[in-house]
Amino acid sequence: MFPSRLLAFAAAGLLALFVGHSFAQPKKPPVATDSLPVPPEKEAMKEKRTRAHAVLDALTAGDPDALRRNAEVLSLIADMRVFVSGYKTEEYRYQAKVFKHAADDLVAAAKAKNMDAAALAYADMTRTCVKCHTHFRGVKD
Ligand code: HEC
Numbered sequence: 001m002f003p004s005r006l007l008a009f010a011a012a013g014l015l016a017l018f019v020g021h022s023f024a025q026p027k028k029p030p031v032a033t034d035s036l037p038v039p040p041e042k043e044a045m046k047e048k049r050t051r052a053h054a055v056l057d058a059l060t061a062g063d064p065d066a067l068r069r070n071a072e073v074l075s076l077i078a079d080m081r082v083f084v085s086g087y088k089t090e091e092y093r094y095q096a097k098v099f100k101h102a103a104d105d106l107v108a109a110a111k112a113k114n115m116d117a118a119a120l121a122y123a124d125m126t127r128t129c130v131k132c133h134t135h136f137r138g139v140k141d
Pocket of ligand 1: 045049052092093096097128129
């Protein structure tokens, strides 16, 4: 009795090892967002940071094409379900909405090659980054 149980235990262990090995590097989970190849919020936020920095580069370089490309991605991120409904506080939803408006203003300004309007929209947008993060930290703590 005991040895066979031991054997079964060892076999289970081996199986676990084998399974563990074959699944040690699982593929990334399928994209769970609506329209973007960006996984949920954390990655979306990193992408926002990258794109927001690129917008600043485009503004300072006076490059409306780069501005439009990056602003369009920011606007798409603003539409992601995880971003729009991921957090339930009113302040979060409000800042998410303002962020979306600012991103859209940025796209429009880039298309019109109006760099002054773009700079304003960029300022609006970055205010929402800071305000939402401050709010979120308050909620979490
Ligand atoms: C409506 C709210 C909201 C707005 C607007 C917002 N964020 Fe965030 N951000 C969050 C929340 C919530 C987290 C925490 C997510 C987590 O840790 O799961 C976060 C996390 C981050 C992170 C950390 C990601 C990581 O590696 O953990 C970065 C970077 C970031 N945001 C950048 C930005 C930038 C840049 C903007 C503006 C262009 C912005 N965010 C606008 C809510 C917001």
